[in-house]
Amino acid sequence: MQRAFEILGYANPYHFSSMYGNVKDCDMWKEAFDAKYHGRGSFGKEQWDQLLGHCSAVTDFPCANFGPELMDAYPDARVVLVERNVDKWVESFGTLIKEAYHPTSTILGILDPTWMGRISSVGIAMIAAMTGQTTEKQIMLHARTSYEKHYQWVREEVRARSVPLLEYRLGDGWLPLCEFLGKEIPRDANGVEIPFPHMNEKDNIQAVFSVMARKSLGNVVRNVFAAACVLFLVAWISSKLAF
Structure with a gap:
């Protein structure tokens, strides 16, 4: 859905992957989780503006963990609840958990x-918040129930605030989404309808983790090299001072 919102002209739609290029976001997400789920500190409109003020749409977790808070902070927002085939969702979720x-x-x-440590900590926090579990086995045992409870929770929170809601099923194409958002169906320069973006969730998750691992390994190598250089410099200076 992030790509769909981009095509429709929404600037900077937030997604979990948004943290990869701005890892300091992770610190604010941890503050948000601490405030909501552990009663440590507070996280209100000022903090949401600081974290998401540059975005005209949000998608995916961890944003989905904070639906009520975001609706309260931005009461003019509309909610698109994207429904998927539960079996397919559990399969892709299993891939995410495994990775x-x-x-x-x-x-x-x-x-x-x-x-990597900061991004992983947010990922673990959002999974625990959704499923109430912290081990891989227990998370997967509760995956289907967590999915169903999450969707029911969203519906109840939206209804309580009388926020406009679209229950969108993947595969429905542009029409219901564009009608709900007041947007024209996107077309290319020749007037041909742009295909609704689609990607294989399982393959995409594996590809993302592979890219993350390579970047993180590069960070580790650079850190080790820098540390080795410092140790060498300290040893060299010490040897000179000894004389």
Whole structure:
């Protein structure tokens, strides 16, 4: 949906991947999770503006963990609830969990705390918030129930605020989405309708984690090289001072 919003002209639609290029966002997301789920500190309109003020749309988690808070902060917003085939969602979610809890991700999070570690911590927090679980096995056992509860929760929160809601099913194309948002169906320079964006969730998740792992490994190598250079310099200076 992020790409669909971009095609419709929404600037900077926020997505989990938005943190990759601006990892400092992770610190604010952690503050938001701490405030909502652990009662530590507060996170209100000022903080949401700081985190998401440059965005004209938000998609995906962790934004979806904070539906009520975002509706309260931005009461003129509209909500698009994207429904998927539950079995397919569970399959792609399983791929996400497998990659997120893979030893490689864990090790890189430890060795690369300023990038991979920060992103991973937000990912783990949002999964725990959605499922109420913290282990890979228990998360998957509760995946289907968590999906159903999340959608019911969104409907109830939207209804309580009388916020406009579109229950959109993947595969419905542009028409219902454009009618709901008051947008024209997007067309290219020749007047041909632009295909609704689609990607294979499972393949995309695996590709994303692969790219993240390579970037994180590069960070680790640079950090190790820098540390080695510092140690060499310290040793060299010490040897000179000894004489």
